[in-house]
Amino acid sequence: MSNRKDQDGKQAARERIRAERERQKKKDRLRRQLVVAVSVVGVLAVAGGIGFAVVKANEPTGWEAAKEAKLVTPAHTQGKNGTEILLGDKNAKETLEVFEDVRCPACAAFEQSAGKELLKDLGQGRFKVRYTMYTFIDGMSGGEGSKKALSALGAALNVGPDAFLKYKSALYSTKYHPDEREDLYAKDSELLKVAADVPELKGNKAFETAVKSGTYNRWAMEMTALFGRKGVRGTPTFMHGDKKLVLPEIPQQQITQEQYDQLAQANFRKMIDKEFGPAKNGGPGGGKGIAPGEKDPTAGK
Template identity: 80%
Template sequence: MSNRNSQGSKQAARERIRAERERQKKKERLRRQLVVAGAVVGVLAVAGGIGFAVLKANEPTGWEAAKEARQIAPAHTQGKDHTEILIGDPKAKETMEVFEDVRCPACAAFEQSTGSALLKDIHDGRYKVRFTMYTFIDGMQGGEGSKNALSALGAALNVSPEAFLKYKSALYSAKYHPDEREDLYAKDSELLKVAADVPELKGNKAFETAVEKGTYDRWAMDMTALFGRKGVKGTPTFMHGDKKLVMDQIPQDPRMTEAQYSQLAKANFEKMIDKEFGPAKGKNSGGDSGKSGGKGIREGEKDPTGAH
């Protein structure tokens, strides 16, 4: 073999080796680039996942989320945020305000002993009643029964004012009203069980769906925000304009029967009402006491108290 051929072969071999090395280098650079790119994508994906998880964790839930939801107001309401529940004969000149909390034991005691007298005055057109429903016991005792029951009352009010009044009475009844420390009304099933005693609500699929879906949860939260309205922070409270009405105290007597207590409570309520609004003019004065409930507010009617 000549020296020229030998040198040519060596040169060719070196070129092949150099070309192979370049190919390997390019391959390695590409591999590293892919690894880095994959790592960046992975980091971004993890970061995005963490960010999404943090956002989800910080999103309000339950009743806090209800505050941000779009409000669906029940029928037969008016005023700012539709939080005015005004029931009675629109022609009645006077308006009494009643402040209650569904979990309140004192409210239940009033309803069980004297609720019928209040309803009679509404039916007779003696005055209209604006109901302001609070939920402060949920905060005091823990739980959400007041808010959940208020949302269900919104569903009942959407059916009719009569259904609202009857359902409220049933929720306060001795048959169903729980100890305030027991958050029983947080359960939709319990609220629907109570509703089965109200003819307008029994088997009413629209009402049941509204309770289960929390249709009026946002409305209930808007009602909750009224706490402290007119300085009222306890229930039950009765007001005429800016005047707080006060009933005589019932003497504490362990020998008093439930019937005697109810009789005294009703007499004290009627005395308070007579003093403020004057004696009743007759059993059916100003209205038809045979009706099952008061009329709802008329569209555009203003709250006679001028309050919000």
């Protein structure tokens, strides 16, 4: 009887041990499953983080990103992507095309000497002027001053044609225009300092915000894409229709700045008179920009 009780006790003990072992196995399996699950989540999180980092690293930045930004075109523009800047009296029958790059030293020399002659003809309604602004010097000399200045010019044009013309003249002026090797116009602070000399732009918060935030950067890239239009790859260049106008050269001689300016003005007048005929006195004021719906006679060329 005692032996049977002993056997039953041993059997019960073995059952308890076996049950305990099963419970421990289940706990171990559950623990391993949790560890694996957590590890998978961790791996996925890391992989996701790496993937996100790779995507971010491959996203375009700077002016490459500007190409994909939302296009905002300045007022007083027309044509595809707002790349036609046509200014002047809408009744003027002729259109002079002017190709410039803001960093271009030759453009600065022209603007500082004969630029006022061009604006005089524009103001008197002798012809409209279509400006095609290039930025190729950024690529040649490095930097981004041409593109930044062009974007700022877009902000000025949005204020008005007069603001655009005055700001462009100021950017080219002897007071501000830097050596082309110095990328000074890449700085917002410098662009705004120049703008302070333009009454329409001084203290203009909308203009300042547009410059700082790059509102017209995408538009500047659309303008940049016009490089080579009509075969023009150098600045300044002047065209009437498909005809490239030739600006007489100033003889290489020792002269004063005043004498140089006088010769430059005379040469520009000679070129314009030869192409458009003698100037007529009077005429309506210019700078009003293209009228809504009016077609640019040079469009598509």
